Structures are given as structure tokens and as C-alpha cells.
Amino acid sequence: xxxxxxxxxxxxxxxxxxxxxxxxxxxxxxxxxxxxxxxxxxxxxxxxxxxxxxxxxxxxxxxxxxxxxxxxxxxxxxxxxxxxxxxxxxxxxxxxxxxxxxxxxxxxxxxxxxxxxxxxxxxxxxxxxxxxxxxxxxxxxxxxxxxxxxxxxxxxxxx
Numbered sequence: 001x002x003x004x005x006x007x008x009x010x011x012x013x014x015x016x017x018x019x020x021x022x023x024x025x026x027x028x029x030x031x032x033x034x035x036x037x038x039x040x041x042x043x044x045x046x047x048x049x050x051x052x053x054x055x056x057x058x059x060x061x062x063x064x065x066x067x068x069x070x071x072x073x074x075x076x077x078x079x080x081x082x083x084x085x086x087x088x089x090x091x092x093x094x095x096x097x098x099x100x101x102x103x104x105x106x107x108x109x110x111x112x113x114x115x116x117x118x119x120x121x122x123x124x125x126x127x128x129x130x131x132x133x134x135x136x137x138x139x140x141x142x143x144x145x146x147x148x149x150x151x152x153x154x155x156x157x158x159x
Contacts, residue, residue: 002154026126036108051096090119
């Protein structure tokens, strides 16, 4: 299995072992476009792999901070209490770059930039770049994807 994320199309494609596309999900990538530099707010390109899967069996909408569940579940009321918060919900697939100098090591390291595929509030738009560099998905979609892919799965992010 492998994943391809198209920044231009704002889509995540999951390919099975035979190379056939078995899932396609709308996503939201970096509002500032594609790029690899730390603190840029851009989505890094190139070859990655899933370094860690975080949140197995957490409830839909579970809130994560620093990759740890807070015990909260997202709601409009909770969002009103924390305006401007970058919500990381339901599941996290933490990405690690595979290309030294492009998305691994130094100031371009995707893992040290905390680049994830993660859930976001369902009222956030998909199909338009709005994230701070991560790949946002609908909660139901990230939960489904999480169940399908193991740690180590290849992820290619293309413009």
C-alpha cells in the first residue's frame, strides 16, 4: 500500500498492493502552499513514510495537543472557548521525510516540523488549502484511513 497526496487537487489517494486506487479523500493542505522549510506553514513535498500512528480507539473528535489526547472531544462550544486553535482531532499519522536535504534533516525535516495527516472539525472546508502545513481530513475519513494503513506506509506528496 501507498498514499499519494496531490496539493493541486487537494486529494489523498490510497493505493492497494496491486497499485490500484482503493480510496480517494478530499483534504486540506498548507494555506501557504508547498514548501519544506521549518516554520513556513507550507506542506512538504516528496517521499515520506508514516512514522507513527496515534489515537487508536480514541473517540471521533478527540482533541490532541502535543500528540497526546486532552480528554476533550471537539464541539462548537469548545471551539468558541478556544478561537484560533489549530484543531488536531480523532487520529494522527505522523510523517517522516525520506529525502535528506529535501524533507529530512536540518531545517527541512518533516518529522521535526510535526507534519501529520490528521482530523479536523467537520465544519472546516475540504478541497481548499487552509492548514498550517499538515494534511487535514474529515474525521470519518482519517479514522477509516488510519485503520487501513500501518506504520511505515509510503506517502508521496506532490504539487
